[in-house]
Amino acid sequence: MTQRLSLFFFLILFPGTFFYSSAVAAGVISDLLGGGFGMGASLVLVALLPLLLFDLVNLRGKALLLSILFFALVLHTIAWLFMHHLVGNPFQQRLDVLFQGVTVVAIWLALFCIGYFWPKELPKGYISILLFCLGCCALIVLLNIDYGQLIFLFGLSDADGALSYQGLARSVSMTGLVLLSVVRSIRTSIIIVITLLTTVFFIGARSELVGVVAVLPFIAYLHFRQRPLMTVSVVLAFTLILASLAVYSYEKLSNSRQFQLFNISESSSGMARANFYSQAVIAIQEKPILGDFAGQARLNGSIGTYAHNVLSAWRQFGLVGFLLYVSLLVCSLAFSLRMVQKRPSQETDLPRIAATLSLFSLILIIGAKSVFWAFPAFTWGLIVACYRCTDIRISYTKSAKNGRFINSCME
Helix, strand or coil: CHHHHHHHHHHHHHHHHHHHHHHHHCCCCCCCCCCCHHHHHHHHHHHHHHHHHHHHHHCCHHHHHHHHHHHHHHHHHHHHHHHHHHHCCHHHHCHHHHHHHHHHHHHHHHHHHHHHCCCCCCCHHHHHHHHHHHHHHHHHHHCCEECCCCEEHHHHCCCCCCCCHHHHHHHHHHHHHHHHHHCCCHHHHHHHHHHHHHHHHHHCCHHHHHHHHHHHHHHHHHHHCCCHHHHHHHHHHHHHHHHHHHHHCHHHHCCCCHHHHHHHHHCHHHHHHHHHHHHHHHHHHHCCCCCCCCHHHHHHCCCCCCCCCCHHHHHHHHHHHHHHHHHHHHHHHHHHHHHHHHCCCCCCHHHHHHHHHHHHHHHHHHHCCCCCCCCHHHHHHHHHHHHHHHHHHHHHHHHHHCCCCCCCCCC
């Protein structure tokens, strides 16, 4: 039951929020559930968090280590938030500052729960549902493009309850990357890659586009382990075709927002982010141990003007919070890559998904997202799930020798 709930909530929080937000932006439905994601995350906490807390006592080894790191980060963040809210400076006591912190903790917990109970194999029917969802997302985007700006219209919507273009791209990226992690067919993978890149490109989220492109070599490696010659041939052909299309469409692409990636330092967004980064570095140098919680609100008035990289964790939550956060990012990627490397290519889906999304998350956190981008927590839950399944499978082997049988990777 917990595994089915995990898969159901993934559909709700990712492709589901894309469809909901697009419908709100198009005026098809009214804003009934806010952005949709918060309501979905609340349901996850109600349904899965009590079961997760009950199950923690069964963890061993690296699964226990990662869970301790995660809950240490959660408790540290909660203590940090309320300490500053109660006795901090006036800008640290603002309700929007508190709400921002509480929200990221709640989403951390919700996504960790989904990853924690993720099954080791995705049912074929579920993969078909994800393929259908990705195709529908692409169709919605392609039918609602401003071809003058090469941008998805609903991503620019200011309607209450509609996700930003980054939220829409996040939903599509997570759906597509899960599919690319588990699909073994090179032909199907090519279709998914083309669909995913096209959709994210027109949504206009440059960070997610870079993240997806950066993960594709790892996806190619997964296929290379099964069919080396075919994979190399397909990658070379695909790269050549993509480069040719880029050259052919250069004049049109050069006027798009996405093309600013090649000169990001001179774009308005790039200059603003460079300024926020400089502010974070100065704040960390002045207070390397305690950081400068909500310092962006003091300097700029807005809670959203934080550094868009991993240093935001240091500035917001101090050195201890930063070390916990980075440890989770690095350990989840290292452990999942090691598990993929040591297993035959045809084995379980779970480590492949964990490695792909860990790599995607780390790339974005290093250069484009702040600590308030909560989605690495999903990968932290996934890697714990990898070791939960491994531990239970080992227990099954040992028990079978003694004539006792238990279910592997129990729900």
